[in-house]
Amino acid sequence: MPPATATLRPGMRAVLARPHVTAMLAGTLVGRLPTAMAPIALLLAVRADGGPVLLGGALAACYGLAAAFGQPLLGRLVDRTRLAPITALSTAVASAAFTALAVLGAADHPLAAAGLAALAGAATPPLEAGLRALWPRLVPDPDAHRAAYTLDSVSQETVFVTGPLLATALCQLASPAAALAACALTGAAGSLAVILRPPARWRPPATRAGHWTGPLRSHGLLLLLAAMALLGANLGSFSVLAVALADRHAIGWLAGLLPALLAVGSLLGGLVYARSPWNLPLPRQLVYASAGYAICFAPLLITTAPPLTASLSTLPGLYLAPLLAIAFQLADRLAPVGTATEAAAWLIAIIGVGQALGTALAGRLAEHGPAAVAALPVLAAALAAAVLLTRTDLLEPATTAPEKTA
Structure with a gap:
């Protein structure tokens, strides 16, 4: 792309200058902090009670799997009603579950803890999917969509920098109960900030897809979901690797530092991607980003x-935010009309499924030491890139959802 053309692309500042964007984005970030805090808080809560890493991994998996099942359902409800009422109801349930977990001894009452973790996960407010479905309406200029989705992915990485560090700090300086209580408070505060903004009360487009499968009838979206499930397994197993290394070397802060460094790399990578002059088709961009990540x-x-592990943890993050920004742009284009929120929710959900399964499997491998755990995120990242290479043609929006408009 010639430099003169590159300068014409609307940037993140132009997106932030649009009405409601800053407030909606800030509220979403605060409201999503529990998704990054809860897995670490649950793992450390079990360890503080003298329980095994395997149980902590299982509770984190319950949380992630339940969120994965809940998000598409909540997304479909948002597509059929509005974001505000669905967010209000789900936030109330999730905050109550986190409050109960804060006063319950997870290691002493594993079944009750699993149920509460599942309830908190299933009721995760659909803030992320709701915002991503609103971008074409918040930022009507199609040329600004890349900047909008990149801003979204880059800013979301602050959740995964702040969340693990905040959870770890609260566990170290106060208690795991304080970290779980903070999940309830931050979730409620962020959701309230979003609910009070006019876009949360906008009605969805009048045209809706009536097929019971919703966006899942798009073959391209299914391929994308398969790759993102493996990406989730990579992220979930990496969190357990951080805890295993913290235990092995008796350095407690490693449990939060390594995921945070991955997110820092992602933040930097997203900023570079937003300024890059790539004119490649989105499917090819996605393949390159996933290969670089692996x-x-x-x-x-x-x-x-x-x-050395801390230093290396930043490198794959350089490709993470671009990978996610491209994936959500593709999901919006591949989804049939009237299913934008549900499509974004499925993408979020499938990452959560992979994350939960990766966490559970890595928790079992942790019994054999950090070296055994380290193989899992590497393998999952490589498989994600391989899946996308198998049928990249399916990711072409024009062939799967020609009727989709911004």
């Missing part, structure tokens, strides 16, 4: 030394 994870196979 390659940068490979060095984790050769070391589990804390300083």
Whole structure:
């Protein structure tokens, strides 16, 4: 792309200057903090009570799996009603579940803790999917959509920088109960900020897809979901690797630092991507980003030394925000008319499913040491890139959803 053309692309500042964008984005970020805090808080709560990593991983998996089942349903309800009432109801349920977890001894009452973790996950407010479905209406200029989705992905990484560190700090300085209570408070505060904004009360487009499968009848979207499930497994197993390394080396802050460093890399990568002059089709961009992500994870196979692992954790993050920004742009284009929120919710959900399964499997491998756990995120990242390479043609929006408009 010639430099003169690149300068014409609307940037993140132009997107932020649009009405309601800053407030909606800020509320969504605060309201989503529990999704990054809860897995670490649950793992550390079990460890603080003398329970095994396997139980902590199972509780985190219950939370993630339940969120994965709940998000598409909540997304479909948003597509058929509005964002505000669905967010209000789900937030009330999730906050109550987190409050109950804060006063319950997870290691002493594992079944009750699993039920509450599942309830908190299933009631995760559809803030992320709701905002991503609103971008074409918040930012009507199609040329600004790339900047909008990149801003979304980049800013969401602050959740995964702040969330694990906040949860770890609260566990270390106060207690795991304080971290779980903070999940209830931050979720409620962020959701309230979104509910009070006019876009949360906008009615969805009048044209809606009536087929019971919703956006899942798009073959391209199904391929994208398969790859994102593997990406989720990568992220979930990486969190357990961080806890396993913290236990092995008796360095508690590693549990929150390594995921945060991955998110820092993602933040930087997203900023670079937003300024890059790529004119490649979105499917090809997605393949390149997933391949780069997998390659940068490979060095984790050769070391589990804390300083080197911490340094290496930033590298794959450089591709993470671009990968997610491209994936959500494609999901919006591949989804049939009237299913935008549900399509985004499915993408979020499938990442959560993969994350939960990766967490559970890595929790079992943790019994054999960090080296065994390290192989899982590397393998999952490589498989995600391989899946996208199998049928990249299915990701062409024009062939799967020609009727879709911004």
